[in-house]
C-alpha cells in the first residue's frame with residue numbers, strides 16, 4: 455500500500471489540496487518533535503517501573519525520543535535501546551546516546567552476544583510490527599534474553615480499538631493545531647496526522663496492526679513463551695511474556 459493510499463476523510467482532502475505527505479512519520483524532523491511533545495501524556499511509567507527490577511538489564515524496542523528510556527535511566531536502571539529513526543535519536547541525551555543502537559527490530563539479532571533480562575516495548579509500539587516481524591522477533595529474542603528473561607509490552611485493548619476508528623482529535627503544539635485520527639481498514643489501524651505548517655500543510659501516516667490476546671497466546675505457545683496479562687489501563691493491555 456502506498457502512503458497516499460493510507461489517507462482518509464479530511465486528511466485525504468488535505469492531500470488532494472496539495473499538503474506534503476512525509477515519507478516516514480517517525481523519521482521526519484517536524485513530526486518527531488510533535489511526537490516528542492505529545493508522548494508525555496502517555497501514563498505508563500509507573501506500570502513499567504513496577505514490573506522491572508533495578509538489577510535487570512533492560513532493552514527497549516523503539517526508544518523514540520527517549521520518553522521511557524530517559525525516565526528509566528534517570529531512575530538508575532541499566533537500559534539500552536534500539537531505534538531506527540535518526541530524527542528520534544536527536545532527542546536522546548548525548549550522555550546515553552551510545553546505549554541506543556540505530557537499528558529496527560527486524561535485525562535485532564545483530565546485537566550479537568548481548569544479553570538482557572527484560573525487553574520492553576512501551577507506548578503500543580508493538581502495533582507497528584506486522585505479525586511475521588513480531589514472530590521473528592520472538593524467535594530472535596530467545597537468544598537475547600537471559601535464562602529467566604521476559605518481554606513486557608502494551609497494546610491497544612482489542613475490545614476498544616473500534617472506538618479509535620475515524621475519531622478526529624486535536625492538540626496544540628507550539629501554538630499550531632495538530633489534527634489526528636485512526637482509521638480501521640482491512641483489519642489494520644491507519645494513523646493520519648495533519649498540521650498547517652505552511653500554506654498547504656504537512657501530513658503523516660503510520661500503519662498499525664491490531665494485536666489481540668488470542669493471537670498473542672497462540673504466538674507465545676508457538677515460540678515457547680508463557681503469556682500473562684498484567685493490567686488493563688487507559689484502554690491498553692500490559693502483558694508479560696516469559697521464556
Ligand SMILES: C[S@@+](CC[C@H](N)C(=O)[O-])C[C@H]1O[C@@H](n2cnc3c(N)ncnc32)[C@H](O)[C@@H]1O
Pocket residue numbers: 480481493515516517518519520521522536537538539542557558559560575576577578579582
Ligand atoms: C510509539 S513510538 C514509542 C517511543 C517510545 N518507546 C515511547 O515510549 O515513547 C514508536 C517508536 O518505534 C520506532 N520504530 C518504528 N519502526 C521500528 C522498527 N522496525 N523497529 C524498532 N523501532 C521501530 C519509531 O521510530 C518510534 O520512535
